[in-house]
Amino acid sequence: MNKNIFQLPRNLVFFIMFVMLTGQAVARQENPFTGDNPWPDIRKERITKVLPEAMKTAGVDAWIVVCRENNNDPIAHHIGGENAGGTAVFLFYIKDEKFGSIVFSPAGEATALADLHIHDQVLPIPRGHSAISAAAEYAKSRPFTKIAVNSSSENEMADGLSYTQRKNMEEAFGSEAAKFVSSNELLYEWLSIKLPSEVDIMKKAAQLTSDWQYEAYSQVRPGKSTDADIAKFLKNKIAEYGFKDGWAADQNPNVNSGPDRGHSHATDKIIMPGDVIQIDFGIRVYDMWVTDIQRFAYVLRPGEVVAPDSVQQYWENSKQGSRIALSAMRPGVTGYDVDKAQRDFMKKKGSEYVMWSTGHPVGYVAHDVGPSLGGAQLIDSKPRAESFKKLKPGMVFAFDGFFAWKLPDGREKTMSVEEMAVVTADGASYLIDPQEELILIKDAIKQ
Template sequence: MPDADLIAEKTEQAADALAEQDVDCWLTFCRETTEIHEPCLPFLLGFDVVWPTAIVVSKEDRSAVVVGRHDAPNARELPHEVYPYDESLEEALLGLLDEIDPDEIAVNFSRDDNTADGLTHGMYLRLRDLLSGTDYDESLTSAEDVISAVRGIKSPTERARVRQAVETTEELLGEMRDRWDPDWTEADVSDWLHDRMDDRGLGSAWSWDYCPTVHAGGDREVGHTLPGELTLPPGEVLHIDFGVKQDGYSADMQRLFYRPSDENPEPPEGLREAFADVRSAIEAGRERIAPGVAGHEVDSAARDELTDRGWPEYEHAFGHQVGRNAHDGGTLLGPQWDRYGSAPEGEIRAGEIYTVELGADTEWGYLGLEEMLLVTDEGTEWLTDPQESLSVLARPE
């Protein structure tokens, strides 16, 4: 069944965002969403549709759904007016727009944000045909800014669910550390975590095969790689990038584990210093986070701290939003590179949840850390329990 309480929270947020941005209404137009997903549907409807469907929210806090008759019963428990149809949604949709009388209709397309780009080209053309000859023929505009606010600023229900996903992810990583065996390969680590996720009915925050991503030691090529057959050599570092999806919401964190050797039962000084450099760069970025700050400014603070400590630049963004997915769109804490489009130019808002992440390649392995935080009016609040030192695995045999 649809999550009526969550949808009520997000619909209210949508009306507030429209009023703040002075956009008359937001129209989500979709069909056959099990085949082609509409990223905004979970916030507005909570179930997949078959026939063409229109969900309209106005800045006057009115919301309505024009939906095929066989899908309509699913919508009746939601905070929307429901207009079922059989042959065509045209009459009901145009009648609804006439009542709202918008100058601008924000729809789901975006050049740079995939979470705001759910309107297919075919449905866009179909919508243009529906509006042809009406007063709204030239009214369509991007809903990117509206969606960024709705998806980015987490409601109370969403915050609680992200916190739970974080807690569960940390719990599973702690259990893995306690159960870890020196004979385990990267794939064994991944399989162990997958088995625990299956036992608890959990999903993965990104593609199952790559979540977790596991890198064992200094010889491992780092990236979005599948766990392989390498075991962790004594005196080196196990790097894990992992997050569960629980009740529809995700966590995303990276943790580091040191395997003792006879020579170095504790992390050697050089490794501890490299870890401290990574930790300091993450803190430098976090300290720059506040409402109204542009994403690229945060990335620059972290990037400069790391390079000032003698390490190469990392080749990715410093942080991204997390919510229903590990990469949740909106403002990016990243450099102003072409591949990121306008996302790093966006401003941070209170209520958004971000990762802060970077790393350094060392002889002991990749030292990648990733934490999660909530932006508050005053600054930030950690959602993860920050890793302040290397976690030591089993003692040498």
């Protein structure tokens, strides 16, 4: 038996041993995401516990979100407005340290919205009347000083207010529209922090994401299998379990056994001995939380039992870069600090230039709201403001350990072992055990 099988997670070792000994498949891995969707309860907790603190940090005492059918605000699902038909206005406020919420909803939808028990009040607006006007009259009667609205040039999640909606809001509020400020900072503070229950869900999802990649590698037959075959295997896993893609379906997973292709789709390139294979893969569970994990493998050439020293060193450098990035992640440091810690190591080890940021927030989308673990790679331009945002407990990141080198034809290949981690009170911890060893695939061309 190939000794390198023991480099796989224990559950997959048992799976492969069983198949090798019996020639039969075993029952599929247990799905941890059956039963009721926990999002309704988690959403309510996020609104009542996390949102007030986000509003205080952002320095606003009111927040207005306008929801509607077909072209809804991207934040609608987070506040209970995902089923809006006619225009509905959601108003959150803080008065005398008390947090509250009120919804001005079309009458035909108000009953169902009230049944969700998310908001303090749901006021039915009769047909032919404007929810925006009703919300404006209510807000103007209150001593609000700063009213956040979803217009932003920095964050698409805070930019859901259309031009005509903004115009209607300004007309309805009149001179009080001078109190409008962007919800950019508010949404940054609210969405970037994940509850412990959400982190637990993402841990389970990350484990599946990683396990399936190991299983996909066990299917590879050099000289026959293609990058697209691996992608198809993982696509079938998503369908079998009833999940969704972690990002754009055409590029998930990105499987690449050749030179770097960046964010891309898997091609029909045949996997050959000597190839370093990258799988970049993510799943969406409960239609809410996503993962982003990469696993790397090397295809042994005839006569090889381990990877060549050069490839093994590339792997060790990449892995060490990941560990350095993790050790730099703690409350109070900036995303730039984390990126620079790894860049300094890459420079010391002689890595080629890598354009990508070390990491990014992940949670509700693959590239979520929060600090960017990047900026130190930029030479001729200024880093984004998100690079200088400070890390806080509860933030979850997907981040890479980088090492890039030149291939014989002059093109580049990058190892970017990607893990997920959560920031804790005094540092950061991986969501799941990281990849410790380069996966080795036996040459099977002559078999």
